[in-house]
Amino acid sequence: MMAAIETQGLTKRYGRLVAVEDLDLVVERGEVFGILGPNGSGKTTTILMLLGLTEPTAGTVRVLGRDPVREPLKVKRRVGYLPDTVGFYDELSGRENLRYTAQLNGMRGPAVEARIEELLGQMGLLDAADRPVRTYSRGMKQRLGLADVLLKEPELVILDEPTLGLDPQAAHEFLGLIRSLKERGLTVLLSSHLLHQVQAITDRVGLFRKGRMELVGSVPELAKKVLGGAYRIRVRAEGEGLESALAAIPGVLRVRRENGGFLLETERDLRPDVARAVVREGGRLFGLELEEPSLDEIYRAYFEEVNRDAA
Amino acid sequence: MTRREGSAFSGLGVVFLKEFADQLSGTRMRLLEALIVLTAMATIYAAIQTIKNVVGEDVFLFLRLFTTAKEPLPSFVAFAGFLVPLLAIALGFDAVNGEFQRRTLGRVLSQPIYRDALLFGKYLAGLATLALVLLAVWLLITGLGILFTGLAASGEEVARSLLYLAATLAYGGVWLAVALFFSVVFKSPTTSALAAIGVWLFFTVFWGMIAGLLAPVISPVHYGFPEEVLRQAQTELALARLAPNTLYAEATLALLQPEVRALGPVLPAQLEGMVLGTPLPLSQSVLLVWPQFAGLIAAGVLFFTLAYVVFQRMEIRA
Numbered sequence: 001m002m003a004a005i006e007t008q009g010l011t012k013r014y015g016r017l018v019a020v021e022d023l024d025l026v027v028e029r030g031e032v033f034g035i036l037g038p039n040g041s042g043k044t045t046t047i048l049m050l051l052g053l054t055e056p057t058a059g060t061v062r063v064l065g066r067d068p069v070r071e072p073l074k075v076k077r078r079v080g081y082l083p084d085t086v087g088f089y090d091e092l093s094g095r096e097n098l099r100y101t102a103q104l105n106g107m108r109g110p111a112v113e114a115r116i117e118e119l120l121g122q123m124g125l126l127d128a129a130d131r132p133v134r135t136y137s138r139g140m141k142q143r144l145g146l147a148d149v150l151l152k153e154p155e156l157v158i159l160d161e162p163t164l165g166l167d168p169q170a171a172h173e174f175l176g177l178i179r180s181l182k183e184r185g186l187t188v189l190l191s192s193h194l195l196h197q198v199q200a201i202t203d204r205v206g207l208f209r210k211g212r213m214e215l216v217g218s219v220p221e222l223a224k225k226v227l228g229g230a231y232r233i234r235v236r237a238e239g240e241g242l243e244s245a246l247a248a249i250p251g252v253l254r255v256r257r258e259n260g261g262f263l264l265e266t267e268r269d270l271r272p273d274v275a276r277a278v279v280r281e282g283g284r285l286f287g288l289e290l291e292e293p294s295l296d297e298i299y300r301a302y303f304e305e306v307n308r309d310a311a
Numbered sequence: 312m313t314r315r316e317g318s319a320f321s322g323l324g325v326v327f328l329k330e331f332a333d334q335l336s337g338t339r340m341r342l343l344e345a346l347i348v349l350t351a352m353a354t355i356y357a358a359i360q361t362i363k364n365v366v367g368e369d370v371f372l373f374l375r376l377f378t379t380a381k382e383p384l385p386s387f388v389a390f391a392g393f394l395v396p397l398l399a400i401a402l403g404f405d406a407v408n409g410e411f412q413r414r415t416l417g418r419v420l421s422q423p424i425y426r427d428a429l430l431f432g433k434y435l436a437g438l439a440t441l442a443l444v445l446l447a448v449w450l451l452i453t454g455l456g457i458l459f460t461g462l463a464a465s466g467e468e469v470a471r472s473l474l475y476l477a478a479t480l481a482y483g484g485v486w487l488a489v490a491l492f493f494s495v496v497f498k499s500p501t502t503s504a505l506a507a508i509g510v511w512l513f514f515t516v517f518w519g520m521i522a523g524l525l526a527p528v529i530s531p532v533h534y535g536f537p538e539e540v541l542r543q544a545q546t547e548l549a550l551a552r553l554a555p556n557t558l559y560a561e562a563t564l565a566l567l568q569p570e571v572r573a574l575g576p577v578l579p580a581q582l583e584g585m586v587l588g589t590p591l592p593l594s595q596s597v598l599l600v601w602p603q604f605a606g607l608i609a610a611g612v613l614f615f616t617l618a619y620v621v622f623q624r625m626e627i628r629a
Contacts, residue, residue: 044628051421053627073317073423081421087414091333103325104422148418 002065004029004156004187005050010059012045019045021211023059029155032178032188034198036299037208043191044084046208047160050189051081064155077105080149084161084191086141090134094125094144097133098151105152119147123177139170146177157181159190163197175201199295207302215302223293226302228253231269232291236261239283249273261287322424326432327439334402334440343398347444350394351451354387359459370590373464374471374567376456387452388563391479392556396515398444399483400507402437403490405500406430407622412500417627430622434491434615441483449476467593474597475566481607482559486511488614495622514554522550544576552603555610562603565596574599 005027012020020042027033035043048054049061052068052075061068068075088097098116102108107115120129123143128136136144142162149157162178163171171194179201181188192198198205199219207215207222215222235246238260246262247255251273254265264274271288278285334340358379362372369375380386407430410416420426449472456462464472489510493503526547532539551557561574569590573581591599 048628053417053420071316072425073321076421077423079421081418083414083417083421085414086418087416088418089333089415090413091337100325100329101418101422103329104322104419104424106321106423145418152422 003027004064006062008060010049010061011057012049013057018211023213025213027187027189029187030185032182032202034202034205035191035208036198036205041208042211043208044160047158078155080152080154080157082145082149082159082162084164086145088133091132093130093132095129098148101148101151119150123147139166142166142174156187161192162190163194195295195299219295222298226298227293228265231266232293233264233266233271233274234289234291235274236287237278237283237285239281242278242281242283245277245281249277319425319427322428323432326429327435330433330436331439334436339401347448350390351448353384354390355452355455357381357384362460371468371569373462373468376452378567395479395483396486396511399441399486400490402440403487404494404504404507406433406491407494408498408500408503411498420627426622430619437487438484442480445476445479470593471566475563478562478604482555484611485555485607488611492614492618495618514556518554519551522547525550541576548575555607558603558606562600565600569596
């Protein structure tokens with residue numbers, strides 16, 4: 001079976017400005033893929049090219065096996081897109097807005113009304129369904145946006161900054177809704193700044209910088225690449241000569257002194273070995289915990305590194 | 312290059328119906344309706360006052376309902392020539408950039424329709440709204456006219472006034488296309504409204520003067536020969552006809568005043584054997600305004616095409 005998204009050498013230039021350069025991206029079916037990067041790094045341009053809303057300068061795109069430039073209608077019929085700032089017709093109700101989208105997709109009849117009702121229910125919007133959208137909160141609009149995307153029963157859903165401007169509670173709920181899409185077997189591509197959220201719901205991420213996707217993989221893979229060690233162990237212990245003893249354990253890559261203890265970067269989960277070393281040295285052990293690297297850290301470390309290299 | 316798949320018009324009906332419903336239910340429409348009704352009442356009042364004094368002197372009394380002015384009120388034709396462009400601009404100035412501002416454009420265009428359907432649907436909806444308003448005014452004037460004067464309109468008069476209505480619609484279509492064009496070009500609805508009104512003012516107020524200034528430059532009169540004078544007059548008229556309002560005024564004149572036999576300079580030789588003051592049959596009047604009519608439609612198509620080309624290339628991201 002073909003990948004949901006496949007691009008080769010995808011490039012977009014606006015005059016001399018390069019928005020996206022030589023992008024090779026593969027998103028498998030059923031996968032949740034996150035694209036990360038600072039503003040202006042080419043995330044939205046990539047998304048627009050996937051939808052055929054912007055023509056690539058060079059390279060090829062296949063979305064669900066089709067070229068979005070040559071066969072835009074077939075692609076758009078099967079792909080749902082939620083723009084970063086989703087807008088609705090304010091004077092129409094939520095239900096009417098959804099009905100318009102359904103009609104644009106050529107869907108008609110009582111089955112469509114039932115589907116709209118069902119989606120409004122899933123998004124918790126039934127009470128507000130017949131109120132004009134101008135009375136909706138940002139979170140409600142965003143959920144209406146997701147209903148709008150799901151209406152055509154897409155195979156691939158593309159979400160651009162889906163939690164932008166939502167309060168933490170609303171963002172949390174919205175992420176839950178996105179996670180439920182994966183359970184339904186949908187492929188999801190989302191872009192975001194909010195890294196801990198992306199980490200919670202994505203299978204793989206791609207890091208964008210200045211139009212290039214520089215890193216791609218699952219979070220542990222990226223941690224290994226960027227941070228060196230994939231595991232971090234926080235040791236709270238006191239004693240003489242502990243630092244050298246810990247550094248001597250095979251598999252420990254780095255030891256850093258911290259408030260009341262040490263932070264180790266290791267290749268594997270070395271907690272038993274660390275405990276043994278502390279005890280052997282006659283140190284007093286208060287705590288030992290394994291810390292998974294967060295995407296936040298990877299992201300920060302990566303951009304610090306490349307910025308330092310550039311400077 | 313392979314042909315793109317699917318019809319450019321899929322979704323056209325859906326867009327049209329939605330936009331048409333929006334136009335009819337909007338506040339804008341309420342204001343325009345009030346304006347139109349007021350205009351119709353005022354002109355019909357003026358016309359009836361005047362017509363009562365001339366009953367029996369005129370064969371086409373019913374058409375006078377549209378063309379009679381009584382100080383300080385202008386005739387309905389003058390009112391319409393002024394109001395219809397504004398109405399058309401009001402219906403179209405925020406067609407595309409309004410969607411952009413509301414952030415609905417990306418969402419709508421990510422549905423399986425082409426941009427063609429969106430733009431064309433919007434244009435047709437504006438045109439349909441305009442047609443509806445014009446028809447309502449026409450019925451209002453006809454009805455009130457019959458009611459107050461007791462006149463019965465002849466078939467030819469009805470046909471002429473309906474043709475006048477069609478010409479007005481074509482004229483409105485030009486300004487609707489202009490407004491649509493600016494709504495694609497400018498991101499802000501205020502700017503596009505001002506630009507469209509600016510173009511309208513330019514043609515209404517200044518173009519006549521500019522044509523008058525340019526004509527002697529293009530076709531100068533050196534020796535005062537009649538040929539030279541005639542050529543200059545023709546040049547000026549040709550220039551003036553680049554303005555849609557000139558075309559519309561000429562079409563109106565010939566359709567509503569059957570005794571008008573020519574639009575432009577007439578030589579004495581051409582007057583030979585002509586019975587002055589006798590009306591032309593309808594078919595001849597239609598023949599007379601055919602170029603004007605075609606010109607108006609062409610101008611509308613031209614501006615729509617410009618809007619279309621710019622819209623196809625537009626980046627939809629904010």
